[in-house]
Amino acid sequence: MPRFFCPAPLHTGELLELPAGAARHVQVLRLQPGDSITLFNHGPGCSVAGSANSPGGEFAATVTQMGRSHVQVQVGPHQAVEREPARAVHLALAMPANDRMDWLVEKATELGVASIQPLMSERSVLRLTGERADKKTAHWQSVAVSACEQCGGNRVPLVHPVATLAHWLRALPGDETTGAGQRTATRLLLSLREGSRPLRDAFQTQAAPEVVFLSGPEGGLSAAEEVAAIASDFAAVSLGARVLRAETAALTALALLV
Numbered sequence: 001m002p003r004f005f006c007p008a009p010l011h012t013g014e015l016l017e018l019p020a021g022a023a024r025h026v027q028v029l030r031l032q033p034g035d036s037i038t039l040f041n042h043g044p045g046c047s048v049a050g051s052a053n054s055p056g057g058e059f060a061a062t063v064t065q066m067g068r069s070h071v072q073v074q075v076g077p078h079q080a081v082e083r084e085p086a087r088a089v090h091l092a093l094a095m096p097a098n099d100r101m102d103w104l105v106e107k108a109t110e111l112g113v114a115s116i117q118p119l120m121s122e123r124s125v126l127r128l129t130g131e132r133a134d135k136k137t138a139h140w141q142s143v144a145v146s147a148c149e150q151c152g153g154n155r156v157p158l159v160h161p162v163a164t165l166a167h168w169l170r171a172l173p174g175d176e177t178t179g180a181g182q183r184t185a186t187r188l189l190l191s192l193r194e195g196s197r198p199l200r201d202a203f204q205t206q207a208a209p210e211v212v213f214l215s216g217p218e219g220g221l222s223a224a225e226e227v228a229a230i231a232s233d234f235a236a237v238s239l240g241a242r243v244l245r246a247e248t249a250a251l252t253a254l255a256l257l258v
Contacts, residue, residue: 002025057082
């Protein structure tokens with residue numbers, strides 16, 4: 001059954017005009033009145049997503065009207081189903097060049113990433129600022145929406161605005177712990193530096209409800225950047241003896257962590 005992200009409050013029994021993006025998708029698929037679809041609303045642009053008033057999960061719906069530029073549906077029963085990983089992993093990475101960032105956002109969403117922070121570091125090939133950065137961020141967010149619709153996820157990961165690594169590190173919150181004294185987020189840095197621990201071993205001894213995973217560009221982060229990350233409480237980890245491409249390394253780590 002086709003699935004659509006609908007960043008609006010959903011209530012069983014209501015008649016709803018789908019937002020422009022979802023409506024275009026319905027029209028491309030040539031759906032007709034009476035056809036069944038699935039809606040979910042956890043993600044960027046929905047004010048109720050994640051709030052106490054939002055039931056999460058997904059809703060069955062039926063197409064009731066098809067216009068030239070609008071689609072109306074009737075929202076059906078709520079289904080309390082979630083397909084998200086038990087652990088929230090936030091991926092911060094220096095953007096790979098060309099179209100590989102599109103592919104990385106798509107696959108990271110399929111794996112269940114909680115959010116993606118595109119970064120520019122000293123060795124980054126891709127440099128984005130101003131309107132160009134804003135357009136790319138919006139494009140990657142749409143890639144995440146499409147991937148979430150396809151894979152069955154009910155929570156679209158947030159793609160944050162592009163930032164420099166230095167600025168992002170300075171903006172990170174301080175050391176936060178739960179009531180039991182456990183850190184709320186484990187910070188891990190993918191590194192080839194001597195003394196880096198295997199990812200599996202490091203994570204087993206530093207488990208936390210959330211993980212922030214930092215990965216560099218082609219060629220990795222510079223020595224000074226790694227020192228800055230470690231000063232911000234990131235622990236250096238490795239994926240083994242082989243040197244993987246930037247996008248392969250980030251996705252491999254994500255697959256091990258979720």
